[in-house]
Amino acid sequence: MSLEGPGSGDGKRQLLLFKVTDAAGRAKNLDELFRSVHEYLNELMKNISICIILYDAKKESLNLVYPANVNEKSSFSPWWRTLASYLIKEGKPLIATTELISRFAHEKAEALPAVLLGTPLRVKDKVMGVMCLFNYHDASTYSDEDLEMLKFVADQIAIAIERKQMEDALRESKEKYLSLMNDAIGSLSSGIIILDDHFRVVWVNHAIEEFFGIERDAIIGMDKRRLIKEKIKYIFEEPEKFERVVLSTYDNNTYIEQFECHVLPGVNRRERFLEHWSTPIRTGVFAGGRIEHYHDITARKRIEQRLAAQEKNLSLVFDNLLDGILIVDYDGRILKYNSVLAAMFEVEPEEMIGRNILELVAPESRDAVREILKDVRAGRGGHPGTYRVINRSGREFWVEWLGTDMIYEGRHVNLVSIRDITRRRYMEKELKEASEFLENVIDNIPDTITIKDSKHRLVMVNKAYCEITGLKKEEVIGKTVYRDKDEEVFQTKRVVNIPERTYTDRAGKRHYVSVKKAPLVNEAGEITHVLTISHDITGLKEAEKELEAKNKELEQFTYTVSHDLRAPLLTIQGFIHLLREDLKRNEQDKVDKELKYIEDAAKKMEKLLNDTLQLSRIGRVMNPPEEVPFGEIINEALEQTRQQIESSGVKITVADDFPVVHVDRMRIVEVLVNLITNSIKYMGDQPHPEIFIGYRKDDDEVVFFVRDNGIGIDRSQHEKVFELFYKLDSNTNGTGAGLAIVKKIIEVHGGRVWIESELGQGCTVCFTLPVAG
Template sequence: MKIDTAGSRAEATDKLNASFYDVIVTDYSMDGIALLKTARSKDPEIPFILLIDFDEGAISEALKYGAEHCFKGRDRGVFFSDLDHRIRKAVEWRRERVLHQELDERHRALLQSLPAITFSSSLDFVPTSIRGKVEEITGYTKEEISSCNPSWGQIIHPDEFLWLRPKMDGARAGSLNISENEYRIVRKDGEVAWVHELVQIVCEGPGHSAKVEGVLYDITFRKRTEAALKDSESRYRELAGLLPLIAFELDLEGRVTFYNQKGLEVFGYSPEDLRRGLTIFDVIVNDDPDELEGGFRLALKGVCPDYELLMKRKDGSAFPTIIKTAPIIRDGHPSGLRGIIVDISERKEMEEALRESERFYRTIIEDQTDLICRFRPDGVITFANDAYYRYFGKTREELIGQTFMPLIPEEDQEMVRQKFSSLSRDSPLTSYEHRVVLPGGLVRWQRWTDRAIFDDSGELVEFQSVGQDITEKKKLDDELRRAHKRLMDIIGFLPDATFVVDEDRRVIAWNRAIEDMTGVRKEEIIGEGDYAYAEPFYGSKKPMLVDLIFLDDEDTASHYDRVIKKGKDIFGEVFAPTLYGGRGSHLWAVASPLFDDEGRVVGAIESIRDVTERKRAEKMLQRAHHELEARVAERTRELEAKNAEMERFVYTVSHDLRSPLVTIQGFLGFLKEDVRDRDVEKIDADIEMISDAVKNMDYLLQDTLRLSRIGRVANPPEAVPFGEIVRGALGLVSEMARSKGVEISTAEGWPILHVDRLRIREVLVNLIENGIRYSAGRPRPLVEVGWRKDDEETVFFVRDNGIGINPGQQEKVFELFYKADPEGEGTGAGLAIVKRIIEVHGGRIWVESEEGEGSTFCFTLPVVD
């Protein structure tokens, strides 16, 4: 109950204008009658209690304006008790009056808005008046109902008419004044509808007959809803039976009217126990029944929070629970409680385990060598472990409640603040390094990892930090950086093109030599991965030799001409087509893994050398080798031919030299006899024969010596026009040609040769003399010296129109001491010598001839382009 007070009539009037009150209480002596008049002018029905002494005039005025009066001049206890009774009674009347007014207004509005029919009829239920939504509810028109076509009894559902008829008969007999019924009707379209009927017997006075008045509402929707609710409640009961929680319902006295199956199992009760009147108080462990009763009443009002209660089973064993309840509201009033009970035994055990764990981990934190602390957003420390206190040389009292910022040099403080301000719920972690100043002014380095802690609303409430002293690590890092720089400098100045990748195969070093080789600057490639280092070599991103350190890729290895593994190192040779502006280059590379202190591969290095010149030299050497092999094979064939020739030569020499010796030996015998006989004529003949044999032997020996000398260097080869050699040869044979009457013709436009001038002149002299010798005596004897082109080959020739050579002899004419005409001049060594000279110069010789048609001796020699 709310009470307002006022110190004057004016203040009370202002409050009446501003608010609604259930009752006004004032003293007569405080201008109470004037306030009463004002109140009545604003609200004629507001209860008014006037406090007066026993004064008939005051009592008369109070009664005149409809106010109650209460005497002050009595025992104080009696006075206040009487005043309390009057106020409560007035408030109750006032609120009931207001409620009735509201109900009347609502009822009228409801009748206007709801599908309803108001009617009046005779006691025989013949309609005399009917209004409202007749056709909407029944399907019949007002005229059809008013003319009893059909009658109301025919509209009522047959099953309902059986129990309604006695009530209708009672109304006719006047024994039933008011009746309220719900029943079914059959609409004109045959559909069944539900209606709620409120009727009463009305008699307006003497001389008036009684009649029936009533109102009828369409409650079809409500009935369907109730049916659905019953079905829903049935499903609710079934679902409650399946819940893993305990579901229950209580009546207003706390009796358990429902337990689901889980509840029966947990508490150990049976449905029979519920029927015997089991209450909620029987299963709660509590020694204060008043507290239980008070909590139950609060729960019925819906203001009871969730409770943690210790409950007990039928066997007396207790277990912790959380109970959640809601009042069951029926017809606007609580009719009981409905709720669930959660067994939190496991949660309690977990909470205890959590507390134990917290104690355990707090002990661990306190024993940590890392610095651990928590602090508010303003930097004020709320917790720190012992290591933190020891590190800074301060006590708990000196640090807790103080900000840590004074421990950090001013030049580092702004960076730390920025780190704090960068944290959010989505990104709550950060790490950073800064310096601290210890007592005594010693400066140390620390590394901190901070986590921002937010509440459920997203508000930053605290930071938790873990730190380490990294002073020594910073020194080591500086040393490592210097060592790394020295290593990078060494790699940078390596003569071979070299690059280094990390374990993710990103480039971390790219020296000057590889910059020169690829044209890619270090700044363009450092940090790049995804095989970017291969593009300058191959024009595309693909694995290189260095990648074989990380993976066994047969496809990558197949790109190389050869790959060799020696221990941890991998060697490879490949042609890189896009180097040097697309000219390409042959490369020899070696890749090696890089290891950390634990032997884990953390990167790889590849050094590359351009071996194009070496490859070119190898190819030239290989070509020279092949040429040498060919020349050796050719020389071998020549030697084999020369050996065969030598065999023939030795045989021929031995045979041909033997013939003069036999002659000499024979004629020496003759000479001996002729000397003994002193036959001077025969002696001269014998001596002449012996002399001829000696000359013949001398010729044979000279030709043999000449043949043996061919192949030795007489004169170095030189570039000489072939015409000069021809003219030199003609000068040596011209007398012979003239004496035998043979004409010699020569060609023009001779090519230049690279030959031994004297040896080739010897060839021409021999061939021309043979031509003169075998064409002499022929009509118009002629020897031609010329040259021709057979395809790409230059062929020189000496042609005569002599007797020709039988085809069967054409191969033999070049054999040593072979004579086509045994009676002819010479030893038969000339053409063998010619053939030997031509072959020594790298040429070849052959004869084209038909018997009786002359002969053409053809040969080739090296021509200068």
């Protein structure tokens, strides 16, 4: 609507409606009324034209009574007739642009309006014609508010047309006039009371009966002053005011009166709001009297009440929001702000109205505020922005600004929402630090930890999980990994323990893990996630296997020791019995021989016990490991076995460039002494005995070996020779503990030992040791 000046819309419309109502009462004829209405509308809306077309239902004809172009009625072209017929047929108002108007023009029109506002002239259900406003220049001229205003003007014009028609008829004859009142006025939606020059009631219509809850036959002929004082005034909310205002018009019947009144509910009447409009009757049968109109404005008042309530509620909401709200114009002047913002910036509730928004903050924060307003006006204010501001008292705090463009009191302004997020930022910082600390703790737990949501999507994994899978956190977060046991937790709401599960890592190593799955619940007790912790028990499993092997070995050791120690004991026991008998018979030669057997058996038992003790100490009594060239260890072993080598005539060959090993030097010398001694012992009848000490590389592993060309070992004996006190040839010297001791020393160093041999083709004893570097 083309209104100008702040807050002018409602006031100018009210003035217009008052003037139209006044003109409808005072105009001598319809043409004068139409010109006055045209003049008043032009005061309110610029560059408009008006036309009024009356419709004769009996003749089904249209008559242009006030031209759209005041110069000539010849401008009334056929398309106007088509449009008027359409409005009369539809019975409702219309805003039409050139595009719609052109549809009514069957022939090419020289010039069509840019926009048209049209409404039927209606009195109750009777359409009397059409009233149209139009503009040839601006298609955005009219709004829905203008349409509502035009409907009111049209109603007044329709009433005036009807009233003028009635006055014309009354002038012709009183009977015809009364007949017209019965036929027309009685059916009007507005209540009408006609008073004669003594202010007696000469006519009321049915609407008055409905509005006041009284029968019209009971009040026709009564003095209206008395009727108001005794009866009518009491149906209104403000009876004394109603009496005073209406009786004043009787005392001075020269002016038009208009006011609103509130009818209270009662017998035969319901609550409603009425607009009283009355004017003197200057001509006709009842000249000197007065005509009173009561227009039902209940619907309008209900809307106004709702709007007032909404405005009150909005004000309450505005002042009780948690955020500070600020309305500023495009020049940065503050138009309105709420109490939250006042407290935030430490200003009084009305102190900053009309002042610039920059005065709210310290100078160092003003550039930030300018950027905020710039973003809002550029249409970028829909997303929150975070800024550090300092208010006028020097308090520094963080705020989140969200702005938008809006219309306030008829002009474009900026609405800015400001939230103090200082505490939130501190909490976010603390939460971030706590989260990072917790993540750091979880990442340093060797167990793998994962958390999945109800859709089995990974929402958290720790460092151990990434190291095992070889994936980065960002590569797995959000991925769906379904496990039956996860679903079991969601369904049963219980912890699920999986004592043992296996998997193979990227290096191909098999791992054993124990798994625990636990539900994570929210404040409502609903399961939202499943926590899975997998603890690697591979070391435990290996320890169990090692313990099992040790127990087996101990069992075998115990059996072997008890068996091999029993033999010399039995020998001693047997010869002691013979010794007693020979001593009785004083047979000295036999006594000496039997004592020799007992001595040999005791020495053998001592040797078995010493070897057993030595084997048990391996792994418990060790020297600190050191890095030593393996060639030096070979030299020490050859030095310790030099006498045996020389007496046996064995040729010793040693390879070159041995690596450096990280070992218990004395124990590895003991290994080589045992292996060299065994090779010499089992040479057999070899005419050219040889021993070769060397090493080789099998893939990435260094294998040391002692090779001879003796009798060899059958494949079936390759494992048994490492058992305690096992001997290939029972007639050889020694207890058979040598290779068992070798095996134990090598395994304590983390290595392994094995036989490569065929019977009659020599023997190679291979073993591995930790190589330095």
